[in-house]
Amino acid sequence: MKIVVTGASGNVGLGVLRAFAADSEDHSVVGICRRPPDPVAPFDAVTWHACDLGSDDAPDVLDEAMADADAVVHLAWMFQPIRQGQRLHRTNYKGTVAVLEAARRARVPHVVHGSSIAAYAPAGEHPVDETWPTTGVPGSVYGCGKVEVEAMLRRFAAQNPDIAVAVIRPTLVAQRAASASFLALFFDPVVPQWSIRLLRDGKVPLLPLPHGLEVQLVHADDVGDAVLRIVQRRATGAFNLAADTLDAAGLAALVQARAVELPGIVMRSAVGVLWRLRLVGLSPGWFDVGTRSPLVDTSRARAELGWAPRKNSTDCAREQLAGLADAAPGPSAALRRDRLKDAGTARLT
Template sequence: MTGPARTVVVVGASGTVGSGLLDALAARPEVTVRAVCRHPPADTAESGRLAWHPLDLLADDAADRLAAILRGADAVVHLAWAIQPVGDASTPRSIDLEGTATVLDAAGRAGVGHVVFLSSQAVYGPHPPGEPDRPVDESWPVRAHRGSRYSRDKVAAETMLDDFARDHPAVAVTRVRAALVVRSDAAGRMRRLFLGPAVPTVLLRALRAGRLPVLPLPAGLVLQLVHADDLGRAVAAVLDRRTAGAVNVAADALGSRQLAAVAGARPLPVPRLLVRAALGLLNRLHVLGATTGWFDLAVDTPVMDTGRARRELGWSPAVDTAHAARILLDALADTDPDGRSRPVSAPAAPGRG
C-alpha cells in the first residue's frame, strides 16, 4: 500500500547517508527524489523517480538555484557536511554552516513544508555528571564539546534550525541525531580522514583475522554505531510521518569487552589521558588523521536512548553495533592507506556491506 505522491529533495545525496536514504526511498513508489550534490555519480542512471542536480552549496548563486530545485517539493533532507578538516582549515566550517544557511534560505523561499537535518550524537556534549552510563533522550540539553569543532558546528547548525522553525511555524523541522555512521563503501574515506601511516594495513588485517590477543582501548570506552541503511530507513520513516523535533538514531551500545570481541581479542584498558596525548602527538606529526576533538567525542559522549524512533517511527536497527563494527573493520582491512579499495578474495556476505 502506498501513500499520496510526494517529492523529496536530498541535499548531499551522494554521501554515505545519502546512499542509504536513496535506497530506502526507492522502496516507496509514491516518492520522487531530486538528488543534489556537488558532483553527481557518473555511473548513476536517472529514472522517472530520481533526478540528479549538480550544485555547490558555496557558490554565490547556490540559494537561488537550490530554491528553484525545491519548488513544488514536499520535503528537503539536508545531509551535506564536511566531517573532518581537509586542506584549508576554514573550508569545513564554510561548507557546514554556510551550507546549512543556504539550505534553510532556499527552503524558506520555496515554501517547503518539511525540513530534515542530519544532526549528531555529538550535540549532547559530555556525559551526564556522575552518570557516565545513563542513556539520554531527545530532551537532554544540547551543548557542545568545547574541544570538538564538529560538535560545536552541529550545535550551531541546530541553533540555526531553531531560528528557522520560529520564523516558519507552519514548517515541520526535524533534526535526526545519529551515532557514527558505518557503511563498507565509506571505509576508504574514513581511513583517509581518521587513520594514516600510524595504522598500517598489516595491523588492520591481523586484527580482522583475530591474530591480536589483546586490543588496547581507552578505559571505560562505550560506543554506539548505526549502519547507513538503517539510518536511511529512519529518515525515510521521518518523512513518511512528517515527524518534527529531535529523533535519536543508533544501534545498541557496546563496552570495551564487546568491542574487542569483534576482533576475537581481549580489551587492554589504557588510561584516557595517555591515549589522548599519544593521539595528539601522532596527529601533529601527520601520521594519524584523528584529532583530540574526535577522541573526546568517542570517550565522553552520552549513550543515546532511541525509544522515540522505535515507538513513533516503528524503527529498529537491522545491524547492531557489533555487526557494524565488523563491517567497518573488514572494509578498512581491504582499503589502501590512500583510501582506495583493494580487491577482496570473496564477496561479502549478505548484510555485511
C-alpha cells in the first residue's frame, strides 16, 4: 500500500510512522511537511516532499505525492501563534482544502483526517461517543478550527461518495519526543525548567489543579496503531481515541503531591494574565480545551478496529512529565523547542 501522511514529522505523525514501520505488511509511506527531517528512524523509511500546504504551489507538490496512493492521512496542523488567526487559517483550513482537492484529483480511495476531542461541545461528567455535537469548546481558537475543518470534511464526503472518509478524535497525545515542542507551545518563556524537575522528582508537596478536573491521555504510538487499523480496514466515520481517566487526586499522586483544587475561573484568570503579558504560550482558550473538553467513550474504536490503548493515562503522564523535565527534543524540526522561530515569528508570539 502507498500511504501519504501530511504533518508526518509532528507528534502524531511520529506515532503513525512508527506503526506503519512496525507492521508486517509492505507499505510505501510518503511524508509531507514543511521541513523534511533527517534520515533517522522512523523517518528514514519515508519518501519526503517539502510542502507548505497553504502556499500557491502546494497543489503541484500534492499531485505528485498522491499519485497512485491508497490512502491519505492528513495530520498537518498549525497550533501557534494563536494571536495570528489569519496565518493559522491559511495553513489549517486552506491547507486542508488543498489536501482534499488533491486526493479527489488523484482518486485516492481513502482519506483519514486528524481532528481532536476539542471539536466536541463541553459535556457533563459522562463520556461522550462520536455522535456528540461537534460545536467546539467556546473561546478556543484550536477547537473552532477543528470544528470548521470537520464541517468541510463532511461536505467533502457527501460530494465524493466514492472516497472513504474517516476522522480520528484523540485527546492529548503524549510521548517523550514531543516534550521540547510542548514547552515551546505552552510554557515558554518564563516557566523555569527547575520547577518541572522538582515536580517530576516529587519535591512539590501541593499541586494546584482546577476543581473537578478529569482528563484522559493517549500515547502517540496508540494513535498510530489506530490509524494503521483504520487504513487496513478502509474504515469510515469518526473514532474517539483515549486511555483511561485521571482525576486531580490521580494526577497529584503521580508526583507524590496532594491536590489543591482551586476554582477553575481563578486558574483561568491567572493563565489569561500570563498569556496577555506574553509570559506563557498557554492561552485561556487552551486552558478551556484542557478543562472543558468532554471525556470520551472509545467503544467504537475498540469494537470496529479491535483497538485498545497499550499505555494508560498514568503511564502517558509520567512519560510526558519526565520528558518536559528534561526538555527532551524530538527527531524533527517540528518537535524542537525553537519551532516557533521560523518564518520570522518570535517564540513569544
